[in-house]
Amino acid sequence: MPVPVAQISAHDLLEVVVVSLLAGVxxxxxxxxxxxxxxxxxxxxxxxxxxxxxAYGALxxxxxxxxxAGVVVGVQVxxxxx
Amino acid sequence: MNNDxxxxxxxxxxxxxxxxxxxxxxxxxxATSISTxxxxxxxxxxxxxxxxxxxAFLSLAVAATVxxxxxxxGVVTPAVVFAGxxxxxxWNLATWYxxxxxxxxxxxxxxxxxxxxxxxxxxxxxWDGVMETVVAPALVAPxxxxxxxxxxxLIAYRIVGHQRPGPVARGFRLGQIVSGSLFSxxxxxxxxxxxxxxxxxxxxxxxxxxxxxDVPTWVILSAASAIALGTYVGGWRIIKTMGTRxxxxxxxxxxxxxxxxxxxxxxxxxxxxxxxxxHVISGAIMGAGAAKRxxxxxxxxxxxxxxxxxxxxxxxxxxxxxxxxxxxxLGETGAGPLVVSVALLVALAVAFARRMATGRTLTxxx
Numbered sequence: 001m002p003v004p005v006a007q008i009s010a011h012d013l014l015e016v017v018v019v020s021l022l023a024g025v026x027x028x029x030x031x032x033x034x035x036x037x038x039x040x041x042x043x044x045x046x047x048x049x050x051x052x053x054x055a056y057g058a059l060x061x062x063x064x065x066x067x068x069a070g071v072v073v074g075v076q077v078x079x080x081x082x
Numbered sequence: 083m084n085n086d087x088x089x090x091x092x093x094x095x096x097x098x099x100x101x102x103x104x105x106x107x108x109x110x111x112x113a114t115s116i117s118t119x120x121x122x123x124x125x126x127x128x129x130x131x132x133x134x135x136x137x138a139f140l141s142l143a144v145a146a147t148v149x150x151x152x153x154x155x156g157v158v159t160p161a162v163v164f165a166g167x168x169x170x171x172x173w174n175l176a177t178w179y180x181x182x183x184x185x186x187x188x189x190x191x192x193x194x195x196x197x198x199x200x201x202x203x204x205x206x207x208x209w210d211g212v213m214e215t216v217v218a219p220a221l222v223a224p225x226x227x228x229x230x231x232x233x234x235x236l237i238a239y240r241i242v243g244h245q246r247p248g249p250v251a252r253g254f255r256l257g258q259i260v261s262g263s264l265f266s267x268x269x270x271x272x273x274x275x276x277x278x279x280x281x282x283x284x285x286x287x288x289x290x291x292x293x294x295x296d297v298p299t300w301v302i303l304s305a306a307s308a309i310a311l312g313t314y315v316g317g318w319r320i321i322k323t324m325g326t327r328x329x330x331x332x333x334x335x336x337x338x339x340x341x342x343x344x345x346x347x348x349x350x351x352x353x354x355x356x357x358x359x360x361h362v363i364s365g366a367i368m369g370a371g372a373a374k375r376x377x378x379x380x381x382x383x384x385x386x387x388x389x390x391x392x393x394x395x396x397x398x399x400x401x402x403x404x405x406x407x408x409x410x411x412l413g414e415t416g417a418g419p420l421v422v423s424v425a426l427l428v429a430l431a432v433a434f435a436r437r438m439a440t441g442r443t444l445t446x447x448x
Contacts, residue, residue, distance in 0.1 A: 028234030035253030
């Protein structure tokens with residue numbers, strides 16, 4: 001008797017495509033923002049511009065927190081296998 | 083020799099395959115991090131090994147898919163599984179020797195198909211299952227990873243384009259520690275499960291488990307350990323191809339490739355696709371390079387890699403089929419698997435000794 005085939009539906013395939021696109025691009029974008037604002041924070045620090053340093057520092061922190069949360073949530077959701 | 087003895091030979095061979103899988107696929111997880119100097123090589127492979135081990139415990143969806151739907155259960159005997167594994171190991175070693183990143187998953191499935199064809203003919207293979215679980219994802223995965231990495235790096239370059247290069251490179255190198263770790267984790271969730279699936283298949287074929295049972299803990303633990311050990315040993319020839327020969331990578335490209343690869347592998351694990359991590363990361367590296375400039379990708383090297391991908395299934399099937407024919411000739415439940423195993427071990431020992439004699443060790447750094 002044949003072992004039942006694990007069905008991979010077109011819907012699942014589409015889900016993989018959409019989730020991969022969204023997650024992959026979002027993670028790269030968020031980290032690029034961390035890098036950009038982090039670099040700006042450093043520049044502001046060396047220029048002695050404390051207002052800009054605090055503002056960019058805050059943006060960097062927010063972007064990093066969202067990036068880290070995205071990684072954690074992404075792993076959790078994706079590992080909750082169907 | 084009783085059937086349990088043959089079963090243990092099969093389990094040992096499966097773990098040997100798992101070791102070559104880790105060894106062969108180390109490059110998938112660490113090549114980008116090493117080539118952009120995000121991490122020292124040994125630290126990168128140690129981290130990848132640890133995360134592969136952890137990843138193997140996180141999900142069993144792919145293990146369930148590999149154990150089902152490729153060949154008819156009626157023809158699956160421990161000897162068929164053994165011959166399939168030999169086909170996969172042979173292809174992994176051959177492609178490692180030439181520094182080609184090819185799919186260990188497809189080698190495994192190819193080996194099984196070849197052995198099943200010799201054992202039971204054309205009808206022994208569930209071709210629909212092969213199409214659904216192997217061919218379709220194999221066509222989608224590299225293209226998807228290429229597009230995701232390409233889009234990601236285009237956006238990243240736009241965001242950091244006017245910054246000084248030093249801090250940007252340092253930032254993305256730090257990011258690669260995260261993205262590389264994520265990729266290693268996703269590799270563990272995907273690839274270690276294939277060996278778990280194959281050991282489980284042998285257990286079912288030998289009557290030690292039912293198809294409806296859960297994968298035993300000792301199978302999960304041993305598969306996780308074997309792939310982690312193989313990853314730590316590292317396939318340096320393939321790391322060189324992946325890290326420097328496809329494109330000359332900057333840290334932003336390395337990050338984008340790893341992030342795209344992780345997203346594709348993890349989303350595929352979620353629905354139980356047995357994707358090839360090699361196809362995914364190779365596609366992502368090509369995408370990250372091509373988005374910057376089409377000519378940045380060495381298309382000749384990329385072409386050789388694609389040829390190896392196409393050949394993987396038939397080549398592993400040929401070796402798997404041949405091995406099964408020899409095993410059947412010598413005695414499927416008797417001396418066959420033992421004689422083949424000993425012959426292969428002797429051949430490997432001779433190859434190692436000859437390399438030692440010429441002053442070159444047969445290691446991953448070759």
